[in-house]
Amino acid sequence: MKSRILQLCATVAGIAVGLVAATSANAATTLETVKARGKLICGVSMSTPGFATADAKGHMEGFDVDVCRAVAAAVFGDPEKVDFVLTNINTRFQALQSGEIDMLSRQTTMTFSRETSLGLDFGPTVFYDGQGLMVPKSLGVNSAKELTDAAICTLPGTTTAQNLSDFFRTIGGKFELVVFENPDENRNAFFSGRCEAISSDRSDLASIRAVANNPDDYVVLPETISKEPLAPAVRQNDSNWRDIVSWSAWMLMAAEERGITQANVDEMTKSEDPEIQRMLGVNEELGKMLNLDNKWGYNIIKGVGNYGEVFERNLGTKTALGLTRGPNTRWSEGGLLYAPPFR
Amino acid sequence: MPLFYDARIRAYLYQVIAVGLVLLVAWVMFSTASANLAKQDIATGFGFLARQAGFVITETAITYEPTDTIGRAILVGIANTVKVSLLAAILGTIFGLLVGIGRLSHNPVLSRLMLAYVEALRNVPLLLYLLLWYSLIISTFPPVKQAIQMLPGVFLSNSGLVMPALHWESGFAALVTAILVGIVAATFVARMLGRQRVVSGKDRPVALIATVAFLLPLVAALLLANISVTWDVPELGRFRLSGGYHLRPEFVALLLGLTLSVSANVAEIVRAGIQAVSKGQWEAATALGLSRARTLKLVILPQALRIIIPPLTNTYLTVFKNSSLAIAIGYPDLVMVSNTIMNQTGQAIESIAIFMGVYLGLSILISLVMNWYNAKVALRER
Numbered sequence: 150m151k152s153r154i155l156q157l158c159a160t161v162a163g164i165a166v167g168l169v170a171a172t173s174a175n176a177a178t179t180l181e182t183v184k185a186r187g188k189l190i191c192g193v194s195m196s197t198p199g200f201a202t203a204d205a206k207g208h209m210e211g212f213d214v215d216v217c218r219a220v221a222a223a224v225f226g227d228p229e230k231v232d233f234v235l236t237n238i239n240t241r242f243q244a245l246q247s248g249e250i251d252m253l254s255r256q257t258t259m260t261f262s263r264e265t266s267l268g269l270d271f272g273p274t275v276f277y278d279g280q281g282l283m284v285p286k287s288l289g290v291n292s293a294k295e296l297t298d299a300a301i302c303t304l305p306g307t308t309t310a311q312n313l314s315d316f317f318r319t320i321g322g323k324f325e326l327v328v329f330e331n332p333d334e335n336r337n338a339f340f341s342g343r344c345e346a347i348s349s350d351r352s353d354l355a356s357i358r359a360v361a362n363n364p365d366d367y368v369v370l371p372e373t374i375s376k377e378p379l380a381p382a383v384r385q386n387d388s389n390w391r392d393i394v395s396w397s398a399w400m401l402m403a404a405e406e407r408g409i410t411q412a413n414v415d416e417m418t419k420s421e422d423p424e425i426q427r428m429l430g431v432n433e434e435l436g437k438m439l440n441l442d443n444k445w446g447y448n449i450i451k452g453v454g455n456y457g458e459v460f461e462r463n464l465g466t467k468t469a470l471g472l473t474r475g476p477n478t479r480w481s482e483g484g485l486l487y488a489p490p491f492r
Numbered sequence: 493m494p495l496f497y498d499a500r501i502r503a504y505l506y507q508v509i510a511v512g513l514v515l516l517v518a519w520v521m522f523s524t525a526s527a528n529l530a531k532q533d534i535a536t537g538f539g540f541l542a543r544q545a546g547f548v549i550t551e552t553a554i555t556y557e558p559t560d561t562i563g564r565a566i567l568v569g570i571a572n573t574v575k576v577s578l579l580a581a582i583l584g585t586i587f588g589l590l591v592g593i594g595r596l597s598h599n600p601v602l603s604r605l606m607l608a609y610v611e612a613l614r615n616v617p618l619l620l621y622l623l624l625w626y627s628l629i630i631s632t633f634p635p636v637k638q639a640i641q642m643l644p645g646v647f648l649s650n651s652g653l654v655m656p657a658l659h660w661e662s663g664f665a666a667l668v669t670a671i672l673v674g675i676v677a678a679t680f681v682a683r684m685l686g687r688q689r690v691v692s693g694k695d696r697p698v699a700l701i702a703t704v705a706f707l708l709p710l711v712a713a714l715l716l717a718n719i720s721v722t723w724d725v726p727e728l729g730r731f732r733l734s735g736g737y738h739l740r741p742e743f744v745a746l747l748l749g750l751t752l753s754v755s756a757n758v759a760e761i762v763r764a765g766i767q768a769v770s771k772g773q774w775e776a777a778t779a780l781g782l783s784r785a786r787t788l789k790l791v792i793l794p795q796a797l798r799i800i801i802p803p804l805t806n807t808y809l810t811v812f813k814n815s816s817l818a819i820a821i822g823y824p825d826l827v828m829v830s831n832t833i834m835n836q837t838g839q840a841i842e843s844i845a846i847f848m849g850v851y852l853g854l855s856i857l858i859s860l861v862m863n864w865y866n867a868k869v870a871l872r873e874r
Binding site: 238239242243302305308311313315318325327328329330334337338341342384385386 | 831
């Protein structure tokens, strides 16, 4: 009997030591980990058309997915060297914090409290969004302010529920909030008329509308009740990795600004423009400063194209989502996209 | 004799060692987690409970406004969880008892039907049923604007059943007191008459007298206290029915799913309990000339109860924990409220610790109550 207790003690002590040891082994930087693994692991959202969905062959595609591919192209020169982890609203930050994913590229709003208290850093905003409301046309509503007393379907948490409360408090109305964990249930409840309206980021509403039996039956109301800057996120205190993710995103924007496309990137390497030469690694060694190959910028554009191409391919007017660029236009045309200089 | 070989001391020693080990592991996990969180600059602590919640919870068993604290929001979640599981346990038990007895019926149609019912419910995951009931409700009934008016003021639609509610101006406390006094009086009278019958053999209409005993305080309250109520009648607004009492489809679907699942489990437990009572008891009761129904009520069920209670405790614990599936169909239970909070504050470990604590605490409470009841009905050997 005594020996059995000793055995038990030893086992428990072993587990305890293991727990402590496991935590002190994360000294390697994210770039080293990713390179050693030979693949980037990127957290994206679950089946959101336009942002992250699998096509018929199981190949992931979408705007958020392309941001991941850009980073993979920067690190490995190959946009396909990335594994995708589908994260839900509740587990996305924990997945990043715990090291299960190397970066989070999903419809996640950059906010003050997330940046300061969640142990993560955001990259540049890649999509300027705002929360809106969608209603069936038959409801005859033209403004969100008319929705007092309506039932509104949303996904849990995020900033959505709070923005709605704030909005209705400012207009002095009440509403019934119906919350679903699962995006499919959320959509079904709205389509079957359990709720008069559904609320989410405008891009997400477009995505929901795209899967309706008859998208023309639904209309997104004009009010934008919040600012939702969607940005990729990385773990805090890994400056080099954050630089890589941030500058990969800016590379997409700068490429559009300079007219570099997936098709003409090879020609562009012969350009006389010194900034294009720096971006594509023809002269100066910007890549080395990121601990990457000097061709990193070339690889991104060759692999996924520039921002405009990524947008049009996944979200643009020719896709089911049919989004216009809106604020997501480059600064020189009055939009908000502004990449710092590559020098 | 060395102390270590004393059976009692040894028993205590093992217990102390076991508790010590659990505490050690918990402490190691806690300190590791805190160290890791500190290293990643993730905020910790329960201070966030005092912050303003800022989100709406539509179905609340206690009063709540978005301006209340996060702590209050969690209380709302707990109250909603308790409400739906308690109702499901009560309704499921009553229904399950009937199904269980039906399962043993000599009528083959009835017993087969009950068998099918039990098997269908026990062999499909509850989550699927919840989604099924919910989809059925919201796709079968019309939208609010075409709500079916069943009675004046009673509307049925895919956003639930809305009916007039009583609004108490005054006298609510008096009425509740009267009902409680009535129940006590009726129980007392019934017991006293029962004892008298054993002693004197006089047969009095017990049910009638007990009813009178129950009604007397009620009548007194109605006459003496100033009871005034108004009806809060629902009205059709632009989108919704406002006012009245609102039974929402999320709640109904969850209650329905949980109740049916409890009833199937209870039915099996009841059947097992009844079948475990020796056949001789039936024969003896038949020999005394008791009908089948009276045999069941007076002879079999009291004995079966002793076998039924322990597994029944498990069923109650399960229904309480299963209520967390509410999140799939939009009923704001503890888990859903905690998830929302987790999202807004990022305090995942604390939020999960809270709902683990609540589930653990309430589960232990259920066990204690059931164990007490079990001890009460256990066979007492003198």
